[in-house]
Amino acid sequence: MNLHFQEGPSRQYLQDMYNSVILKDIVQRNNLRDVDLLERIIGYALNSIGHVFSASNITKYLKSEHRKVSNDTVLNYLNACTTAYLFYKIPRQDLLGKKLLSINEKYYVVDHGLREAVYGHNARDIDQILENIVCLELLRRGYTVTIGKTGNFEVDFIAEKGNKKCYIQVTYLLASPETVEREFRVYKDIKDNYPKYVVSMDELDFSHDGIQHYNIRKFLQLPHDY
Known part of the structure; x- marks a missing residue:
């Protein structure tokens, strides 16, 4: 998934912020080598804001994009993003069983303006x-x-x-x-x-x-x- 940035001063500022977070807080801190994979995972998460998904959903999507990756790798990349406060991971709980569920969380972006600058489609x-x-x-x-x-x-x-x-x-x-x-x-x-x-x-x-x-x-x- 290629991320196309919108034009304009405020979007340029958010684009610069995004690049700073990616390069400094995620890639360097976690010693990640596959920046393209990271951006694809981020793109998937931005598209899926407010929708439950699992690591296996992302691996299936990446397979359709001819990228083979394990669920553990996807989870590691997502955890790196939440540690850098790019996303908040919100767990699910079974209200009838009174327990937290370990799969299919939701992710929300720290700034929806950042989503517009990076991914677009906020109005849609x-x-x-x-x-x-x-x-x-x-x-x-x-x-x-x-x-x-x-x-x-x-x-x-x-x-x-x-x-x-x-x-x-x-x-x-x-x-x-x-x-x-x-x-x-x-x-x-x-x-x-x-x-x-x-x-x-x-x-x-x-x-x-x-x-x-x-x-x-x-x-x-x-x-x-x-």
Whole structure:
């Protein structure tokens, strides 16, 4: 995957930052020799922001690109990226089994402006960018963040801090009754009384059944602890 940089002063600044992180914090610190492989893995992760994937997903993609690499190598390169704070790795937890899951995490980029400069397509991938914004805000506020799996459904974020906890589902628009049903349905099997939110770009309030809906701007302006 070749990464094509956009033009313009701010994008040039972000491009320079990206190159600095790649060369200094990842390649040199970890003594990585295959920079092309690293960039391909980063490109895959940037494309997959907000989507669960595993090392085997990347190895299969690389195989289609005629690059043979082991799962362990992919994991080592991804760990180098998270150690350099290019990405945050968010683990998944089984809400019914009460345990962390060891596969299919999500990765979020430290700055979605960096994603635009490096990979592009932020305007096209607005749903992924909204998730990235919410994730970064939760981390900034000091929450421990995980993804929740409940049966066949998944909650985008579980945010915990001390005795505080909340659930957050992020979507672009609640554009149809089917979309409303899908986004609110994920909470059906979660029986505790912690706050449950659906966050979108909609201006209308779709709150119901004790689940609070917020426009993302209003959600980000809520008091420091949800």
